[in-house]
Amino acid sequence: MTTEQLHLRPDHLPQHGSSHGSPHGGDRLLFLAEALRTFHDTGALAPSGPDLVSALVVPVTSRPNRPISVLEVGAGTGVVTRRLARVLRPGDRLHVVEANPRFADRLREDPVLAARPAGVGLRLSACRVEELPEAAGTTDTGQHDDTGKEAGTGQGADGERYDVIVSGLPFTNFEPARVRAILDLYLRLLTPGGELTYFGYLGTTTARTLVSGPRRGARHRAVVRLLRRFEATYGLGERTVWRNLPPARAHLLRLPGPYS
Incomplete structure (x- = not known):
């Protein structure tokens, strides 16, 4: 696992007209190439469209009037990350987790992230979310945030907590046990009253059964049932x-507790 702070770098400032792209462009081509190479972990053939991105960042755009901490898991080429970088305010912190090394490299070079507002802390961890020190309840991570404080300290025995988690993981590509472990981890990482968003594509259960056979279809249905139970307990809407390729459904959930 590698964890690093991403700071404002003058040589990475976006040129006129390039603020909506990555430094090299071609996000869709990179995403397609990685989807064809590792579809199990990528889970789509194209990045999320603007309407889906807007649905996923709702907890950040309707937020309390204080600094917040945001965790994005499965950032891909950064379409959600760039939106978050634009709407976060000075004092906020964004921790981005991306296990695919090619996607992580793209995020390191992204000019929009480099040109985020001053005072917005940004940390990138190139690993699975289950491999974070916070996932094991570790408080001594050896990493430091932009203020110089040691990340994960001062948060109690369970490590750092987040006000918002935005998940881009393709849950229906995973085994049910892993999905359950990730959902349980999200609950541990959220602050009381914290909110979680994730999405799933429409019509995938039938397609998975037809294309992949009954065994994978059964696994897919088991994951969907698990997600529906989770949403019944914590779901807000x-x-x-x-208008997404393919059409998708975004879910908003909240951990019980006061949120101010």
Whole structure:
């Protein structure tokens, strides 16, 4: 696992007209190449569209009037990350987790992230979310945030907590036990009253059964049942995004407790 702070770098400032892209462009081509190479971990053939991104960042755009800490898991080429970098305020912290090394390299070079507002802390961890020190309840991470404080300290025995988690992981590609472990981890990492968003594509259960056979279809249905139970317990609402490729449904959930 590698964890690093991403700071403002003048040589990475975006040129006029390039603020919506990455330094080299071609996000869709990179995403497609990685999807074809490792579809199990990528889970799609194209990055999320603007409407789906808007649905996923709702907890950050309707937020308390204080600094917040945000965790994004499965950032891909950074379409959600760039939106978060634009809407976060000085004093906020964004921790981005991306296990794919090619996607992580793209995020390190992204000019929009480099040109985020001053005072917005940004940390990138190139690993699975289950491999974070916070996942094991470790408080001594050896990493430091932009203020010089040691990350993960001062948060109690369970490590750092987040006000918002935005998950881009393809849950229906995973085994049910791993999905359950990740959902349980999200609950541990959220502050009381903290909110979680994730999404799933529409019509995938039938397609998975037809394309992959009955065994994978059964695994897919088991994951869907697990997610529906999770949403029944913690769900606040959902939004169907038809203008996405493919159409998707974003879910908003909240951990019980006071949130101010």
